[in-house]
Amino acid sequence: QSPFGIGRTATPAEIAGWNIDVGPDGRGLPAGSGSVSHGREVYQNQCAACHGDQGQGGVGDRLVGGQGTLATSKPIRTVGSYWPYAPPLFDYIHRAMPQNAPGSLSNEDVYAVSAYILHLNGLLPADAVLDAKTMTAIKMPNRKMFVDDARPDVNNSACMAGC
């Protein structure tokens, strides 16, 4: 079956341990849940130092605001204004944040802090609790604004003289 006979079969347990992908459709989101209010705590303890206490940014990206700015000369791209799907927020925080200790948050804490960031962006009420189902259901405001690559999109001519 394997043309070269190189490598070995991966076990389901091994795959489960390494596969941390969460798709735009929520596939891969784990069990568990987290509330906006617990998220506020996680955020202030583990995120605010880099992202600002209101999510206004610092060493880390701005996480809040910017809706309505994308078509202006000073677009502000944040989770709230730009990201097309909600579940990849879980994916990214879970794999990469906090920057100093990535992968250290429990699934519950990732749900909670995601809920808090979405709440700061007006995308979840203050009493919301986020889990696989509710996170997948969120309609991100900028979702429809993504299109496929349209290049080549310019057409220079190879003028050689009198250009």
Add this chain to the structure above:
Amino acid sequence: QSPFGIGRTATPAEIAGWNIDVGPDGRGLPAGSGSVSHGREVYQNQCAACHGDQGQGGVGDRLVGGQGTLATSKPIRTVGSYWPYAPPLFDYIHRAMPQNAPGSLSNEDVYAVSAYILHLNGLLPADAVLDAKTMTAIKMPNRKMFVDDARPDVNNSACMAGC
């Protein structure tokens, strides 16, 4: 005259300072001279540590003997047995020896130590004095044994099967 106009003219003094080439015909040999007996002194002081007190070799090459061995299974290539011309001996010692302080010998000392090495090889009598003229006149015994490159000299076939 210079297509790119890069660089500058070298003066005769600059060339004289840098051109240390001595050709097989003795061209480039400087004025001055040195005796076998003075050469023995130079050799014992500055060369013997590496080349052996009889020129038998050590860290440095063997410098003496080997005539008649080149066509045997244990050829011994030395100044005496192998080198085709005498003036390049001046050239090499002057530019490269002693290994720890190349270029440090006076022209007289180079003539002298060359004379001593040639003497050890039976190519100069013990009372000889070497200068540009006498050094150029020496007929090295192996001179006639050098021929041009004769390659390709083998002819393998690209047999593909049943070889």
Add this chain to the structure above:
Amino acid sequence: GATLAGRAIGSASASSNLPPDVPEWMKTPGDPMGSQPYGSPSPFEKHVVKNIPKDLPQYLSASGRAPLQDLDGIITPNGLFYERHHAGVPAIDPAQHRLMLHGLVERPMIFTVDDIKRFPSTSRIHFLECSGNPGYQKPFGKTASDLVGLLSCAEWTGVSMKLVLEEAGLRPEAKWVIAEGADAVAMKRSIPIDKCLDDAMIVYSQNGERLRPQQGYPLRLILPGFEGNMNVKWLRRLHVTAEPVYSREETSKYTDLMPDGVAREFSFVMEAKSIILRPSGGQRLSGSGFHEISGIAWSGRGKIRRVDVSVDDGSSWQEAELQEPVLTRALTRFRLPWRWNGEPTVIQSRAIDETGYVQPTLAELIAVRGENFFYHNNAIWPWRIAVDGEVSNAANS
């Protein structure tokens, strides 16, 4: 000067190394064999290092540029290859590194680094370029490295990604492969299956030796012509899927924002581009007369077909000579002999690739994309030459 001995310090003693004098380094033996079991550049070249800004807010997610204007030919030496990483450079023990391949495959698999090296190998010279190299807004960099230094080129050796995927057996629904790195952000990108089955490679060597840690040691992806970030470093996982995963680096970042708020996604290819490296910003012509114009061109769509150079601020153009061999998706060195007449002017280069695509001007790009597009700026770059020979970035004035 001939009487001065020993190491020269200052200009008076320095002249003792010039003709007719014998330079000091000919008078005593140099460093013995074995002084450098692994070699390094001359101490006189210690200023030639990666171009890393001294004032970044932080250095974990940051980049260091190749000093392009100091380099020759098409190969970037490994010590000066550009770097971009999002959580520092991991120190990976190759004996404990694994590549997992799972998802829409017949048999999920795990490979050691030695396993990957056992596959049939291939070596190819390809460029890598970060997609934000440079942006669309002033001020633009002063030197060629400031401007487009997130670019390098090496001979990569590894296995065709296709062979590794076939070892596990692709299922018919397989349309994308999600590649993930073993760094602290577990960097992740979605790659169309067509690319994976075409010229994609899983590599372990760059310029003959093992990958440098900064370039993904012990394993990385090479997707020839695709933006640098997709060439996932420290590769640990390949997840074969039917859909892209919409990771943060393919949504929040590495998407191209148009003036109307629309954003282009999955814009992978680095389009044809060129830049003059000599003379270039920060350099100074020694005077009128002969000066070769030399630069590099490259295209993510294939080979460079032609490079034109203008020495009169774009009024007319001449075809430059291309250094052979011209390789697909590799840097191509171009050269034009030039005699500077000593008058101020603007010089620039324009690449044309084998698809016929012509490198655009910055104005043409901005007319279509606006100034917020951020990525994929492949504009023609003009250098201004002042009457005193100083070269500066003409797009800043």
Add this chain to the structure above:
Amino acid sequence: GATLAGRAIGSASASSNLPPDVPEWMKTPGDPMGSQPYGSPSPFEKHVVKNIPKDLPQYLSASGRAPLQDLDGIITPNGLFYERHHAGVPAIDPAQHRLMLHGLVERPMIFTVDDIKRFPSTSRIHFLECSGNPGYQKPFGKTASDLVGLLSCAEWTGVSMKLVLEEAGLRPEAKWVIAEGADAVAMKRSIPIDKCLDDAMIVYSQNGERLRPQQGYPLRLILPGFEGNMNVKWLRRLHVTAEPVYSREETSKYTDLMPDGVAREFSFVMEAKSIILRPSGGQRLSGSGFHEISGIAWSGRGKIRRVDVSVDDGSSWQEAELQEPVLTRALTRFRLPWRWNGEPTVIQSRAIDETGYVQPTLAELIAVRGENFFYHNNAIWPWRIAVDGEVSNAANS
């Protein structure tokens, strides 16, 4: 293993980096940007260094070999490029280095290093090989590096020697150029004028960056296809003459002694040669099954046309695949897929260059040249594979 944290030492804790566990290097950020302004290999590759014998009588006139069996592709990284020098490596200040050009020219000249860089430039990939690589007598080296490690290949950038000679104007009697280095032996070789006006280069860069001190910083000659010693390093002087100078290195050394005592002089070209690097001496096949055979071929007379590989002790041969691009006087990587049946055998490769010359066997060479020829041994090299997979030099048994 999941409970163990921190850097693993020993096998028990090591397993915590393996799936399903998350490796330690994904849990904390890695080295920040700027940790290595000039990069170096992974600490896990510290065994990959130049191959320098520990028991040489002295280290000033000595050589260090490229670890060929650990390298991929055709580019030798600068840190591992082979070294051969006769009085150590001089530490030359490029601002105080000069190239003098005199003799049978219209106008004797002096060039600074910057002058040489102002000429039209060219970049080419060429191999360099020491002419004594290896000798003709047992015991032969154990590894490929021991055997033919005085060989490397780089992309060189510099000026065509012809342009520099023309700048001074050659006189009609000019037939040879004597090149001299600025090292402590003032290394000197005579070069036929035809080579100087053909493809000879005066170079300042190797693999994009400035020459390494060991390779001749700041200037060296490159005579594509000619024996390494002639490619004079630390180049300081070119003396145009009507006759060769019969220097020590073209008489006492680098001449080829025949059994009858006749010696061939001015034998410059390195003839077509190849060697299998994987599997090669000192390596061990992990077991029967698929193993790619991979090696390098080169010829001083031009391009490699074909490489054949035998896996049955020379009874039959198969054509190997050549990695594109095949460049003139450059290393060419060849590969053959192979399934080892687990039985002892001998493998070897045979290069054929564009002149039709076929790489000879050692026996053929010795039949013509005897065993005292010393230089220019370009024999086919056989590796023996034992039943346990160990690979050794078949010519020693």
